[in-house]
Amino acid sequence: MSSDTTPRRDGSNSAAPPARSIGEVAEEAGVPVTAVRFYADHGVLAATRDGGNRRRFDDSASCRIRVAKLAQRVGLTVREIGDLFGTLPPDPDPEDWRAVAETLVSDAEQRVADLRRCLDQLESGGKLCEAVDRL
Amino acid sequence: MSSDTTPRRDGSNSAAPPARSIGEVAEEAGVPVTAVRFYADHGVLAATRDGGNRRRFDDSASCRIRVAKLAQRVGLTVREIGDLFGTLPPDPDPEDWRAVAETLVSDAEQRVADLRRCLDQLESGGKLCEAVDRL
DNA sequence: CTAGGACCTCGACATTTGTAGAGGTCAAGG
DNA sequence: CCTTGACCTCTACAAATGTCGAGGTCCTAG
Numbered sequence: 001m002s003s004d005t006t007p008r009r010d011g012s013n014s015a016a017p018p019a020r021s022i023g024e025v026a027e028e029a030g031v032p033v034t035a036v037r038f039y040a041d042h043g044v045l046a047a048t049r050d051g052g053n054r055r056r057f058d059d060s061a062s063c064r065i066r067v068a069k070l071a072q073r074v075g076l077t078v079r080e081i082g083d084l085f086g087t088l089p090p091d092p093d094p095e096d097w098r099a100v101a102e103t104l105v106s107d108a109e110q111r112v113a114d115l116r117r118c119l120d121q122l123e124s125g126g127k128l129c130e131a132v133d134r135l
Numbered sequence: 136m137s138s139d140t141t142p143r144r145d146g147s148n149s150a151a152p153p154a155r156s157i158g159e160v161a162e163e164a165g166v167p168v169t170a171v172r173f174y175a176d177h178g179v180l181a182a183t184r185d186g187g188n189r190r191r192f193d194d195s196a197s198c199r200i201r202v203a204k205l206a207q208r209v210g211l212t213v214r215e216i217g218d219l220f221g222t223l224p225p226d227p228d229p230e231d232w233r234a235v236a237e238t239l240v241s242d243a244e245q246r247v248a249d250l251r252r253c254l255d256q257l258e259s260g261g262k263l264c265e266a267v268d269r270l
Numbered sequence: 271c272t273a274g275g276a277c278c279t280c281g282a283c284a285t286t287t288g289t290a291g292a293g294g295t296c297a298a299g300g
Numbered sequence: 301c302c303t304t305g306a307c308c309t310c311t312a313c314a315a316a317t318g319t320c321g322a323g324g325t326c327c328t329a330g
Binding site for chain 1: 307
């Protein structure tokens, strides 16, 4: 237990690539294997194939799934998440995640602000929302 | 018994019957008539029926649709929006909208915060998201 | 009275987001 | 060798979110 987590920062990390199987990823992310397949097929996860044609994922796979789930609950479609994650390199480091995080969060806040603005007009417009968009 | 029983087409000002037709609502909200029907059938809009079995909406209908669209983009399902709007009285006044707005916005911000928290761990955790095992 | 427009219902279809099963492959172990 | 488990592909189905068309009703105009 608690085997060392290989620090793969610079130097030579030419050891075996951290290739997780679909089952491991599913387990880690707490979703069914079918869901992992679905995400991989839709650009949320990048997968390579091993000698036996099985999908191999890098360590970021389960993170991507977790983030994707939260991103969906904030209004993004799988397509949009796939496009965004498509800009991530394999085995992204914290710096790579930062750009993604910024986009994700500020887009979400933008939409919340839109909603709030609309709602504010409803609350304060003495009558109803005649002024929301027209006039 | 006076002449106010006549349904007016041109939205006469003053105390006109607050009964908008589905076509008017669709026009106001900028969505197809079919969408209005869909929302009405799913609790986003409250509709009564007139003598000819046609849906009649109050003035809040197009507002509800606009808000619903924004709410969806912030992660709510139609079902959830319907449940929330179900607490609104017919012809809600700004005060009624305020409670809805509060729920809507704070729920949305909660989800954005969840996302951000997850993302923060990815950015700052020197390693990857092994610690994200919440949510 | 007839024509038209606006609505109605109901069922089909389309897309998104998954889930489930059938049937095939591959590698390891008894 | 044969079985088993994990995977693979492909197809089907399911729920959510709409959209469209067919066929029918009703009201108002001409």
